[in-house]
Amino acid sequence: MMIPVRCFTCGKVIGHLYEEYSRKVASGEQPKTVLDSMGMNRYCCRRMFLGHVELVDEIIPFT
């Protein structure tokens, strides 16, 4: 639903990077280059973004 505050595996704080990441990816940048530029080096943190589906906006009308 919302991006997790931290990486499930290593505990790195990742929540604050997500909006920048999704903005850049939406504007056509490669997820790989964006993740690299943000210093997300471990694959545990990278999958948090790559596999995330932001569903809040679809849930909100029903709350």
Added chain:
Amino acid sequence: MKLFVRELTDNRCSFVVDDTRPDIVNLLRRTMVTEVPKMAIDEVEFHMGPIRDEDGNEYDSNSALFDEMISHRLGLVPIPTDIEHFTFREKCECNGAGCPHCTIIYVLNKKGPCTVYSGDLQPLGDMSLKVKEELIPLVKLKEKQALLIYATAVMGNGKAHAKWQPVTVCGYMNYPKVKINNDVQVDDPQKIVAILPKGVLDHQKGAFVLKDIAPLEKKDASFYDSQIPAIDGKKPVEIGYEENKFVFSFETDGSVKAKDALKFALNILSERFEELREQLSGIDEA
């Protein structure tokens, strides 16, 4: 024991320790993970019922996430902690009542439609306690929804909950060791030089020379060893591990500086052993 710092920034540190033992390095790792304290939000009070703003508009105290989900997310937000200044509530001079030495109270007051960020947490009192990572999304609100929260942060350590663990990825590796057997006949020495990371090995005047071992640090030495072919049952270059030399590295979540976390862990260790020594001297006298 010898120590060489490889990297030191605010929230990342790695160093090489030589002339030590695995149990000692592991002791340091365990202490860093479980004993270094930090502040984290532990108690959240939600305002229930309608919330009114100055213009008399009425908002519902409801949101897309369950209250316990929001509390959980608040708990994980890193709170800037000066470990020397704050104490555990149980050990505080206020006897657990809550004072500026053991408690931080944050207020979060937001009215929809909006995204609630960690930066919206306003500390009561000292503004230097404001959350540094301001853009962590906590929850989204639609029109007519509002959130009024009082969150209390207290000190704790990693034994109780991962939110009180400032040191995140903490670990160590044995230092790589390169053994060169120049008596082995090699047809194409450059091929073997190319297997290892750049700058480790060189081949001059018919013999392998170890140039620099640093590029092999934090790499899987046994993998590189497996890539080197044996000739008549013997490898021209063997890559193994040093028994008593380690590369230690860790990161922090930003609430505590890497250097402070390391210093604190070492202080805890020396305090504990000092305690033990005192107890033992008591036995001696009896």
